Amino acid sequence: MIQGAVIETTVTKWVIAVLGVAIIVAGIALPWFHAAGVNGSADMAGWGAWTRTGEVDASLRPLPLALLVLIPAAVMIWGALRESFGIAVIGSMATFAGGLMPFMLMPVADRRAPGRDAVGIAVASGPQVVVAIAVVVTTICWIGYARCVLRPAPRAES
Structure with a gap:
């Protein structure tokens, strides 16, 4: 039984x-916000830099x-590789919460100057992918915590 527990722990942590x-790759590589105006559009990377195509008639804030996702994801990975599944659970839940922030902060993403064109802001694919993966990894972390930490120690065979 001890051999099975070691294999289960190893597979879970990896x-x-x-x-x-x-999650880290999606957070870095995919856009987090998309702004569309009359004469152009813009995408915001995860670190807050806006790339504009054409002319977007708004003052776009870097966010x-x-x-908020990369740091807890790194903590989650660190906890899993150390087989500290409690830390991995906390990191995964914080990653999920960080992935939800763009949906809550969407109205803060732009500032419109009076008399300018309307600019529509939408959450792009980055946070959506991060939240989807975070739901899966949080479930796996909880299962790993329950199976590898909370279960009783295996009995020695006589």
Whole structure:
């Protein structure tokens, strides 16, 4: 039985680590906000930099929201690789909460100057992918915590 517990712990920690890396890659590579105006559009990267195409008639604020995801995801990976699944659970839940921030902060993303064109702001694919992976990894972290930490120690065979 001890052999099975070691295999289960090893597989769980590496699955959590791989999904944590996927969250970090999605947080860095995918856009977090998309702004569309009459004469152009803009995408905001996770670190807050806006890239504009054409002319967007608004003052777009930089919001480095990916930091709210990258740091807890790194803590989650660290906890999983150390087989501290309690830390991994906390990191995964904080990652999920950080992924939800763009949906709550969408009205803060732009400032419209009076007399300017309307600019529509929408949450882009970055937070959506982060939240989807975070739901899966949080479930796996909880299962790993329950199976690898909370279960009683295996009995010695006589």
